[in-house]
Amino acid sequence: MNAPLYLDVRRKILTSITLGHWPNGTPLPNETKLAREFGVSVGTLRKAVDELVQDKILARQQGRGTFVATHNVERTLHDFFRIRHNDGVSRFPEIETLSLRKIAADEEASQRLQLSIGAKVYRIINLLTVGGLPAALDQIFLPAERFEGLNIDLFRTRTGTIYHLYQNSFGVNVLKAEEQVRACKCGAKESRALGISRATIMLEVERISRTYYDVPVEWRCTRVNTQHHYYSSELG
Amino acid sequence: MNAPLYLDVRRKILTSITLGHWPNGTPLPNETKLAREFGVSVGTLRKAVDELVQDKILARQQGRGTFVATHNVERTLHDFFRIRHNDGVSRFPEIETLSLRKIAADEEASQRLQLSIGAKVYRIINLLTVGGLPAALDQIFLPAERFEGLNIDLFRTRTGTIYHLYQNSFGVNVLKAEEQVRACKCGAKESRALGISRATIMLEVERISRTYYDVPVEWRCTRVNTQHHYYSSELG
DNA sequence: AAGTGGTCTAGACCACCAT
DNA sequence: TGGTGGTCTAGACCACTTA
Numbered sequence: 168m169n170a171p172l173y174l175d176v177r178r179k180i181l182t183s184i185t186l187g188h189w190p191n192g193t194p195l196p197n198e199t200k201l202a203r204e205f206g207v208s209v210g211t212l213r214k215a216v217d218e219l220v221q222d223k224i225l226a227r228q229q230g231r232g233t234f235v236a237t238h239n240v241e242r243t244l245h246d247f248f249r250i251r252h253n254d255g256v257s258r259f260p261e262i263e264t265l266s267l268r269k270i271a272a273d274e275e276a277s278q279r280l281q282l283s284i285g286a287k288v289y290r291i292i293n294l295l296t297v298g299g300l301p302a303a304l305d306q307i308f309l310p311a312e313r314f315e316g317l318n319i320d321l322f323r324t325r326t327g328t329i330y331h332l333y334q335n336s337f338g339v340n341v342l343k344a345e346e347q348v349r350a351c352k353c354g355a356k357e358s359r360a361l362g363i364s365r366a367t368i369m370l371e372v373e374r375i376s377r378t379y380y381d382v383p384v385e386w387r388c389t390r391v392n393t394q395h396h397y398y399s400s401e402l403g
Numbered sequence: 404m405n406a407p408l409y410l411d412v413r414r415k416i417l418t419s420i421t422l423g424h425w426p427n428g429t430p431l432p433n434e435t436k437l438a439r440e441f442g443v444s445v446g447t448l449r450k451a452v453d454e455l456v457q458d459k460i461l462a463r464q465q466g467r468g469t470f471v472a473t474h475n476v477e478r479t480l481h482d483f484f485r486i487r488h489n490d491g492v493s494r495f496p497e498i499e500t501l502s503l504r505k506i507a508a509d510e511e512a513s514q515r516l517q518l519s520i521g522a523k524v525y526r527i528i529n530l531l532t533v534g535g536l537p538a539a540l541d542q543i544f545l546p547a548e549r550f551e552g553l554n555i556d557l558f559r560t561r562t563g564t565i566y567h568l569y570q571n572s573f574g575v576n577v578l579k580a581e582e583q584v585r586a587c588k589c590g591a592k593e594s595r596a597l598g599i600s601r602a603t604i605m606l607e608v609e610r611i612s613r614t615y616y617d618v619p620v621e622w623r624c625t626r627v628n629t630q631h632h633y634y635s636s637e638l639g
Numbered sequence: 640a641a642g643t644g645g646t647c648t649a650g651a652c653c654a655c656c657a658t
Numbered sequence: 659t660g661g662t663g664g665t666c667t668a669g670a671c672c673a674c675t676t677a
Contacts, residue, residue, distance in 0.1 A: 171664080171665060171666090172665075172666070173665080173666085194643085197642075197643060197644080198643080198644070207666080207667090208666060208667045208668065209667090209668080209669090210665090210666065210667065210668085211665080211666055211667080213644090213645090214665085214666090223639070227643095227644060227645090228643085228644080228674095228675085229643070229644045229645065229673070229674050229675075230642080230643050230644065230673075230674035230675035230676075231642095231643065231644080231674085231675060231676080232642090232643060232644080232675095233643090233644075246638060246639055247638050247639070249636070249638070251583075341639075342639055343637065343638060343639025344637075344638040344639055345635065345636065345637050345638065346635070346636040346637075346638065347487075347633040347634070347635055347636075348584060348606065348629075348633060348634040348635075348636065349606070349629035349633050349634070350586045350587075350604040350605050350606050350629045351586075351604070352604065368586040368587070368588065368604045369586050370584065370585070370586050370606070374638075393584075393585035393586045397583040397584060397585050398583070398584040398585070399581065399582070399583055399584075400485070400581065400582040400583075400584065400636050401579065401580075401581050401582075402482060402483050402485070402579060402580040402581065402582065402610075403459070403482050403483065403577075403578055403579025403580055407645080407646060407647090408646075408647070409646080409647085430662090433661075433662060433663080434662080434663070443647080443648090444647060444648045444649065445648090445649085445650090446646095446647065446648065446649085447646080447647055447648080449663090449664090450646085450647090463662095463663060463664090464655095464656085464662085464663080465654070465655050465656080465662070465663045465664065466654075466655035466656035466657075466661080466662050466663065467655085467656060467657080467661095467662065467663080468661090468662060468663080469662090469663075
């Protein structure tokens with residue numbers, strides 16, 4: 168009995184999720200059934216589910232059931248959007264998709280996304296406006312193999328957030344991401360899109376987003392004008 | 404029975420901590436004793452402690468006991484230090500304290516620390532070196548009332564991290580912080596201390612650190628040279 | 640009213656640490 | 659060896675949602 172039972176149960180549930188049982192919107196079997204299925208007590212089953220809920224892989228809804236966690240506006244805003252207006256208010260950005268093309272990954276992109284060199288990627292460019300002011304220019308790279316059939320209309324006509332689109336149209340569930348922030352100069356594209364001088368100093372934010380088992384599924388490079396906005400981060 | 408019992412227990416434990424029972428190094432009473440003391444079952448007591456452990460307010464050590472969480476090097480590095488060398492390795496910075504003075508808080512400082520105007524604050528200036536390269540110039544403001552008797556020798560001769568010093572010498576336990584990051588130009592001080600050109604573009608990182616009940620206890624303003632380092636952040 | 644997750648209990652046994 | 663936290667069980671009852 169070296170490994171705790173609940174970790175084993177957790178692992179089994181995670182496998183079922185990645186295999187696509189319990190798709191978006193359908194609840195898991197209830198706790199007593201699941202516990203019986205795994206041959207453990209309800210308490211142990213709950214401990215396994217507790218951990219998955221904490222990792223935001225599952226979401227419980229009292230009285231309704233337990234579901235695979237979905238990306239809604241609130242979660243994206245709270246967990247995956249770090250740009251705030253200087254007034255401190257947390258607002259959802261307006262996103263204008265400027266271009267979408269399928270290209271061959273360069274060395275940098277293929278390294279970040281762990282693809283073989285020459286693999287195809289989609290490159291999407293977005294203009295982000297926060298509180299009525301252009302705030303950032305966003306460049307997104309997605310592995311074509313996971314996002315086959317993506318097109319600019321899907322991006323423009325989507326309801327909900329970008330990660331919601333990934334999840335619902337391509338079954339790609341972004342769970343976490345890491346970012347690297349550096350100071351950078353304003354390029355020609357940023358100057359044009361954001362309507363700022365080439366002399367403006369900016370932030371460059373590089374993001375790698377990951378799904379189950381830490382597999383990278385998205386690489387972003389965002390350039391932020393911090394004259395009227397800032398990049399926010401919580402510690403501890 | 405509207406409020407869950409374990410939240411009540413949690414609140415009571417938190418009160419005991421802030422009142423200074425169980426100081427650094429002494430364990431809490433064991434789980435059965437605590438449960439009896441609060442008139443709840445061990446399971447309920449454990450659920451309350453679980454939450455406090457998650458918030459890093461308590462720390463359990465199997466076989467030894469449960470303690471008030473302490474700031475060690477690992478925690479500071481992992482939870483409260485965001486500057487990394489471009490090679491991606493997470494290293495603890497060398498900190499050289501350049502000055503420490505007690506001054507009257509200006510409007511900005513008193514607002515950040517929620518002090519009355521004219522209140523005294525300590526201002527400490529540190530040079531941070533990461534991986535052998537000067538990385539940042541750090542300006543720290545501390546409310547004098549909480550840190551009475553602070554002096555530069557305490558800073559220089561301390562063993563352990565800065566937050567460890569706060570905790571052990573002044574009973575100030577930093578639990579979390581939020582940061583605002585912006586692009587900025589290099590000032591005269593940064594240029595001199597970091598040995599870089601005034602034309603270098605940098606990051607300005609503003610931090611407000613908080614203790615129990617979200618009370619602010621430290622305001623930092625750090626300027627980072629991101630030529631060889633970056634600011635790292637985790638999302639999700 | 641039936642079904643779901645949320646709380647709480649009481650107790651057994653295991654793994655780890657100090658002495 | 660005795661004390662600590664960690665795991666696991668079986669079951670009662672509560673709160674919420676849906677029909």
